[in-house]
Amino acid sequence: MEHKSLIGHDGAVHEGLLNSHTGFLIDVACDAGRYSVVHHYERLDPARVTDAPLSCPACVAVSPHTAGPLHRGRLALRYAEDVLARADSRGYPPALDDEGLRLAFVALAVEDPPSRRLYALIREHLADMLTDRALAAPEGIPQVLVPYTRYTGGTVQAPVGPGDRLMRDGVASGHFPIVRVEAVKESPTSVTVTVREKDWHPFTWSARELGRYFFKLDRAPLPAAER
């Protein structure tokens, strides 16, 4: 999540909360909403970004330096951490669409579930946390990189390690199998990655081929029983 001071239509300087990979404006810290800064169907105008201090009283009130109400971004982070912890305890990643988030709050029995308006921020925090996890380099194995696409936008190169789930890009075949990485090995002449699709024999790819045909889904946490 990225924070920037933005000049609103009303002339006040609000705190904007943006996607750190695409620059998309998700919300402002106060109740004014993103349309206080952008127009419908328009991108954020770079001319609205400013170095000036915040002047919107509501945005100032939730700044970390005051003991006011909880900042929208931090409130969303708290919810996102709960959603991820629950997903980890089940052993597979959280659903990031609106309905998936709604069901997660039902399952978590959150007393005062967040409003739909907060979902985009919660989703962005979750996308950030899952990206950090996907980018964490496994220790002691040779580096092999494959593309990883963040749920809320932006593609990065992520290292591959045992336990990772990859999807084969089947745009030509119409078949998109999901495989799990079993081993990454280095010989004097090459680096290879062994993957296994459920119920099939393991298959070994060169690092170069792997980066060309596969992208990373996630580093799925182990089910609680295997930890």
Ligand SMILES: [Zn+2]
């Ligand atoms: Zn504001």
